[in-house]
Amino acid sequence: MSKGMEEMPRWEGKLTKIDDYRWQIEKDYKPGMRVPGLIYADEHMLKVIQEEQAPEQVANVAFLPGIVGKSLAMPDIHWGYGFPIGGVAATEVDEGVVSPGGVGFDINCGVRLLRTNLTEGQVKPKLERLLSQLFVNIPSGLGSEGRIRLREKEIDKVLIEGAAWAVRHGYGEEEDIELTEERGCVRGADPGLVSEKAKKRGVPQLGTLGSGNHFLEVQVVDEIRDPIVAEAFGIEEVGQVLLLIHTGSRGFGYQVCDDYLKTMGAAVRNYNISLPDRQLACAPVKSPEGKAYLAAMACAANYAWANRQCISHWARECFANVFSKSAKDLGLRLIYDVAHNIAKIEEHKVNGRRLRLCVHRKGATRAFPAGHPDVPARYHDVGQPVLIPGDMGRCSYVAVGTEKAMEETFGSTCHGAGRVQSRSEAKRRLRGVDIAKQLEGKGIMVMAASRSSLAEEASEAYKDVTEVVHITDGAGISHTVAKARPIGVIKG
Amino acid sequence: MNHFEIIDHTADIGIIAHGKDEKEVFATAAYAMFSLIAELDGVSDAICRQIEVSADDKEALLVAWLNELLYLFDVEHVIFNGFEVINLEEHRLRANAYGERFDPLRHQLKTQVKAATYHMLKVEKGNGFRAQIIFDV
Numbered sequence: 001m002s003k004g005m006e007e008m009p010r011w012e013g014k015l016t017k018i019d020d021y022r023w024q025i026e027k028d029y030k031p032g033m034r035v036p037g038l039i040y041a042d043e044h045m046l047k048v049i050q051e052e053q054a055p056e057q058v059a060n061v062a063f064l065p066g067i068v069g070k071s072l073a074m075p076d077i078h079w080g081y082g083f084p085i086g087g088v089a090a091t092e093v094d095e096g097v098v099s100p101g102g103v104g105f106d107i108n109c110g111v112r113l114l115r116t117n118l119t120e121g122q123v124k125p126k127l128e129r130l131l132s133q134l135f136v137n138i139p140s141g142l143g144s145e146g147r148i149r150l151r152e153k154e155i156d157k158v159l160i161e162g163a164a165w166a167v168r169h170g171y172g173e174e175e176d177i178e179l180t181e182e183r184g185c186v187r188g189a190d191p192g193l194v195s196e197k198a199k200k201r202g203v204p205q206l207g208t209l210g211s212g213n214h215f216l217e218v219q220v221v222d223e224i225r226d227p228i229v230a231e232a233f234g235i236e237e238v239g240q241v242l243l244l245i246h247t248g249s250r251g252f253g254y255q256v257c258d259d260y261l262k263t264m265g266a267a268v269r270n271y272n273i274s275l276p277d278r279q280l281a282c283a284p285v286k287s288p289e290g291k292a293y294l295a296a297m298a299c300a301a302n303y304a305w306a307n308r309q310c311i312s313h314w315a316r317e318c319f320a321n322v323f324s325k326s327a328k329d330l331g332l333r334l335i336y337d338v339a340h341n342i343a344k345i346e347e348h349k350v351n352g353r354r355l356r357l358c359v360h361r362k363g364a365t366r367a368f369p370a371g372h373p374d375v376p377a378r379y380h381d382v383g384q385p386v387l388i389p390g391d392m393g394r395c396s397y398v399a400v401g402t403e404k405a406m407e408e409t410f411g412s413t414c415h416g417a418g419r420v421q422s423r424s425e426a427k428r429r430l431r432g433v434d435i436a437k438q439l440e441g442k443g444i445m446v447m448a449a450s451r452s453s454l455a456e457e458a459s460e461a462y463k464d465v466t467e468v469v470h471i472t473d474g475a476g477i478s479h480t481v482a483k484a485r486p487i488g489v490i491k492g
Numbered sequence: 493m494n495h496f497e498i499i500d501h502t503a504d505i506g507i508i509a510h511g512k513d514e515k516e517v518f519a520t521a522a523y524a525m526f527s528l529i530a531e532l533d534g535v536s537d538a539i540c541r542q543i544e545v546s547a548d549d550k551e552a553l554l555v556a557w558l559n560e561l562l563y564l565f566d567v568e569h570v571i572f573n574g575f576e577v578i579n580l581e582e583h584r585l586r587a588n589a590y591g592e593r594f595d596p597l598r599h600q601l602k603t604q605v606k607a608a609t610y611h612m613l614k615v616e617k618g619n620g621f622r623a624q625i626i627f628d629v
Contacts (some may be wrong), residue, residue: 080504081628106606197563200567201563201566212629258607261555279609422501423603425500452603
């Protein structure tokens with residue numbers, strides 16, 4: 001058995017500089033591109049991006065039939081299978097395609113942020129107890145199974161209702177639904193279009209964090225950049241404690257994606273679609289295959305929202321136990337919940353025309369501005385909260401959607417830090433380093449189901465999220481509101 | 493047997509599996525995948541699962557085979573470390589997979605593999621046979 005490494009070549013294609021934050025891949029870069037590509041980056045970030053083939057993937061996505069505007073890449077873009085991670089592509093509902101690869105396996109992987117009335121000073125002395133409680137009460141790690149025992153057929157209700165199913169069963173409050181993207185439920189979910197295999201994976205895993213890059217983080221507000229918007233979100237002061245949850249649809253979503261990649265493989269031949277990469281397999285949005293995928297994807301998206309809803313309920317219970325006050329008295333209110341792997345049917349203005357589009361966001365966050373009908377009433381005057389988690393050793397950001405995002409990116413912005421180092425490279429470089437201890441030195445307490453996953457997700461493996469939001473701010477596609485740093489992390 | 497290389501990119505991990513024939517390549521690819529998932533030394537072959545998958549072509553068959561194993565790992569928590577490909581045709585594969593139920597006290601898990609993907613997927617004949625596959629991790 002040998003373990004040789006194959007290096008990925010640098011991307012040597014041509015980019016046209018539009019301004020300090022925008023770089024275009026022209027439509028004639030390669031035959032078959034229907035629109036240009038556009039990468040949001042500054043000079044420094046661009047160098048990092050060109051280290052690998054992610055820009056080639058931006059160009060490949062431009063092949064999708066019916067794509068409008070540009071094939072977009074957020075500054076946290078990195079190489080992924082098929083679509084780049086950090087990619088946004090919008091296709092016309094009437095003429096275009098939907099691609100499961102443009103969503104990914106972890107359908108509705110997303111982030112949810114809760115605020116508290118607690119301060120760092122109040123939490124620090126009880127942090128170890130709090131983390132232990134969270135670690136025990138929220139199943140995490142590979143193969144972990146949830147505390148919810150779904151009766152047969154009950155899963156269909158989860159798939160149709162999403163977060164509302166969880167709230168109806170006592171996991172959370174009505175208000176949580178208002179403060180979740182899409183109210184925690186993509187309409188049109190049809191459990192009849194989901195395989196038995198997906199359901200078999202989904203039943204035991206509902207209410208689990210999972211592993212890999214999924215985590216739960218106790219954070220402290222470090223900086224408030226826009227006090228008015230921050231206050232509207234419930235972020236009032238530096239030192240305030242927040243709770244962030246990052247997970248998705250678990251094995252259920254992976255199975256739905258796999259099932260439909262098979263369907264799309266055949267569809268590509270049936271509809272004579274020519275693509276540079278098999279993983280981009282797609283079908284017309286209005287075809288039977290396209291409609292079936294969207295109905296099954298909705299099931300997975302709803303499963304993920306129910307999952308995050310259950311997890312936040314248990315997290316509230318843990319806080320209530322440790323601080324001997326009800327979650328309500330602790331002010332544990334949901335700030336927002338966003339999906340960052342999803343395809344949505346939305347209306348956008350393209351070249352002066354209002355079009356119904358299928359917006360694929362793979363590692364990108366919706367960022368709707370003030371006044372948009374899909375922004376919760378509570379945030380109507382300020383815009384939709386955008387949650388941008390960094391890696392566990394640095395910080396995270398809360399931002400808000402902008403008009404500029406509506407004009408340029410179909411209302412989308414970045415989703416996180418983006419990897420710069422492969423997992424095994426991170427492990428190799430950090431061999432012998434006690435990551436938990438290193439983080440402790442920075443004032444961050446970590447509990448992980450696996451030591452190995454800790455090294456894979458170390459700060460060194462990620463771009464600095466501060467540089468990422470500097471670019472989204474500079475380009476105007478979202479506006480930074482506040483910065484938070486972790487003090488406690490639960491890793492799967 | 494079990495001659496493979498790991499392709500290591502930023503977001504995802506891939507493998508190149510080698511073999512004297514396609515059957516061996518498919519078996520090695522499965523072994524390589526589970527070697528990413530868990531430490532395989534000390535995993536017994538107490539459990540045997542008979543697996544049958546079909547697909548549109550040889551490449552898709554490799555993805556179907558690996559994802560079937562991931563499905564069994566996810567649902568039954570069996571770590572597989574022995575693979576016997578009994579029959580391999582253009583559209584169909586029959587195999588036995590051997591392994592043991594995951595025991596957190598004795599087994600060490602490494603990386604979560606979400607799925608085998610079609611990206612840069614190859615099954616080819618050169619100097620012997622080889623297959624390349626990228627995983628979503």
